[in-house]
Amino acid sequence: METLQELRSAQERETLLAQMQARKSAPAIREVYTKAIVQHADGFLTDADCLAITEAFELRLKEIGEAKTVAQRVPDLAERWREEARSRFKPHIRKKMPEDRAACMKRRRKLAASGYMPADLAEQFSTGHQAVLAIIAQEVGKLGTCRLVIEKIGALAGVCHATVRRAIARGVEAGLLFVQDRPVRGGLNLSNVVTITNTHWLGWIKHRFMKKRPLAAVQESIKKLAKSLFQNVFSTKCNPTPYKLNLEGNRLAADCSFSISYGDFKPSTLHNTLAPDKNPAWAFE
Missing domain, CATH: 1.20.58 (Methane Monooxygenase Hydroxylase; Chain G, domain 1)
Incomplete structure (x- = not known):
């Protein structure tokens, strides 16, 4: 049992x-x-x-x-x-990229590889940022400054407006660009004026556009921008000595003395503020 x-x-x-x-x-x-x-x-x-x-x-x-x-x-x-000769499973076909998106990608890759920036500066930025800076370099080489609106720069570079803003902000942080706002009271603001302040990059642009146009417009724009900037921010008295052209480096040297209410402003401060490179090309009229 x-x-x-x-x-x-x-x-x-x-x-x-x-x-x-x-x-x-x-x-x-x-x-x-x-x-x-x-x-x-x-x-x-x-x-x-x-x-x-x-x-x-x-x-x-x-x-x-x-x-x-x-x-x-x-x-x-x-x-x-x-x-x-058929299968039970559906073939996996990758969705094709839209034509406009593919064209934008090709455009920004082409601009990034066009050599509008030195290699030691370009390595700090992504492909989209390099395309934005290439558009700015084109405008600076032609007109001395870039006055295009953000949407226009993004359309030419093949990126969105947020990428344009980030690229300009990164350029300002790296000491390559200076952005001048142009607010209009009671109306739409004018487009910002973007200027290249890095002398190494300016020399690169000069050789890039040497056959098309000399760099006199770039130097003139930099002089006017620096003069207006410090006249608005500080109470200055600038008495520059006659400057001379250095043929070896193709740079301008000037000696300015500033009288500021809270202390003496030395030329080295100006150089470090707007042109971190050595021997910057600044001159005032």
Whole structure:
């Protein structure tokens, strides 16, 4: 006569076998088998019942493994598809990029690789930022300053207006650009005036546009900008000595003395503020 423990073990065995037959995947079947091993270790299953569950587990895994491919599950359908050279799965076709977006990408890559900035300066900026700075360099080479609106610069460079703002801000932080705001009271503000203050970059632009136009417009714009800037910010008296042209470096040297209400303003302060490079090209009229 069976004991109470054997009856409980047989009942638990039937429950586990039913759960194992209901599972359709190998991980789920292994989970049921793990549960059976734990119950056997706790004494709820006898050795004979645990052995029966193990045999059922191996048989069930074999049944699942034999029909794991499409050809084995539906052989007739697989044979017909094989003759028609088709697949059950839809082909993965990558969505094509819109033409306008592809054109913008090509435009900004072309501008970034056009050589409007020296390599040691260009390595600090991304491709989109280099395209924005290339547009600014083109305007500076032609007119001396860049007075284009942000949307116009973004359209020419193939970037959004947020990228234009970030590129200009990065240029100001790096000491390459100076931005002059032109607010209009009671009306729409005028576009900002962006000027290049880095002499190394200015020399690069000079050689870039040497055949088209000399750099006199750039130097004249820088002189006027620096003069108006310090006249608005400080109370200054500038008495520059006659400047001379350095033929070797193609740079202008001037000696100005400033009288400021809170102290003496030295030319070195002017150089460090607007032109961090050595031997900046500044002269006042």
